[in-house]
Amino acid sequence: QVIDCKGLHVLPGLIDPHVHLRDPGDAKVETIGTGTKAAVLGGLTAVFDMPNTSPAITDTTRLDAKRAGLAGVAHCDVGLYVGATKTNIAGLADLEHQPNVCAIKVFAGSSTGDLMVEDDENLERVMRAGRRRIAYHSEDEYRLQARKPMFTPGMPHRNHMVWRDVEAAFLGTRRLMAIARRTGRPAHILHVSTAEELDYLSDYRDIATCEVLLNHLTQTDEAYDRLGGYAVMNPPIRDARHLEAAWAAVRDGRVDCVGSDHAPHSREAKERPWPTTAAGLTGVQTIVPLMLDHVSAGRLSLPRLADLMGTGPARVYGALNKGRLAVGYDGDVTVVDMKRQRTIEESWIVSPCGWTPFAGHRCTGWPMMTIVRGNVVMREDEVLGAPVGRPVAFADTARA
Ligand code: DOR
Ligand code: ZN
Ligand code: ZN
DSSP, X not given: OOOOOTXXXXXXXXXXXXXXXXXXXXTTTOOHHHHHHHHHHTTEEEEEEOSOSSSOOOSHHHHHHHHXXXXXXXXXXXXXXXXXXXXXXXXXXXXXXXXXXXXXXXEXXXXXXXXXXXXXXXXXXXXXXXXXXXXXXXOOHHHHHHXXXXXXXXXXXXXXXXXXXXXXXXXXXXXXXXXXXXXXXXXXXXXXXXXXXXXHHGGGTTTXXXXXXXXXXXXXTXXXXXXXXXXXXXXXXXXXXXXXXXXHHHHTTOOOEEEOOBOOOOHHHXXXXXXXXXXXXXXXXTHXXXXXXXXXXXXXXXXXXXXXXXXXXXXXXXXXXXXXXXXXOTTOEEEEEEEEEEEOOGGGOOSTTOOOTTTTOEEEEEEEEEEETTEEEEEXXXXXXXXXXXXXXXXXXXXX
């Protein structure tokens, strides 16, 4: 088969290493089928899926069931996170070596679901249980709880103050780094959202890699006025100072991955008044168009994007492709048109929740074709063929 790519750019297959596809548990907002369909429409060849489902992925039985559910359903390849809880710590050293596990995920602050390890004693036990790089949701639960009395029901989202408070995220990062030093366990700090954390992590590059989210590179606090509950996520969208710091870190190589933290919720849950608004924004279908738009605006180069969404996640998580430490080669390809201008429309979104915080955003640069292991799965907005997605293989795990 010959594919004409004249005038287009051919990139290694792009990966979103941070999505919540809600499967099992909440098919009204997303499933593996709809979330991976959104992914290939948006130019992604693989996603790594978070474990805070219902029930959560915290043991081999649920992990095996989730893996088995991908065949014939997933449109792109899928890596699987396993969640740490206070009660599965003894099993984590075994769980992290199960086939297709990208990482053990630790939530240090409350979020959707009830996965949480917030105290130092249990965090240290988790860090000593196993040796692969651990993925860490960096927030400090005590700090989050302490600011609850500041919440006035129904106050405008901009005024809720949470987004101004950099301490919850920074405290979470400092506490984990102290434990990482003590235990020697490498960590990947997810969704670093403050200038302070980025500065601090510069001294921990030997044990810590990090991720920045598309939202923290694209939105500032004006989003609260414009979008209300549809701007609410954890860690929160912040002001321009932090956005600039995130771009500086992306440019000088201190950031390893960019993800979407795709976290669908129903419109009803997003429109609930503060402080009961559900936290989390959709993004798996829009991350590539928006990152291409950032390329067009001169904020990063196309090779740097291919690094942040291709070789970066492969390196951080140890993703393998035919035995090599890489995703995005060997037939995983994203073809983009850097001249194509297109506006993100809500009607384009295939996630059942049906909304995007980026409706109306005009992008210069758009994914034209997604190829997964040699199969053209998306061409000019059309999803082609039966779902071919498979679980991703990782180094240091057993073979499926
Ligand atoms: O905003 C968020 N939503 N942050 C998280 O950490 C979890 C996510 C979700 O699953 O809804
Ligand atoms: Zn998180
Ligand atoms: Zn997340």
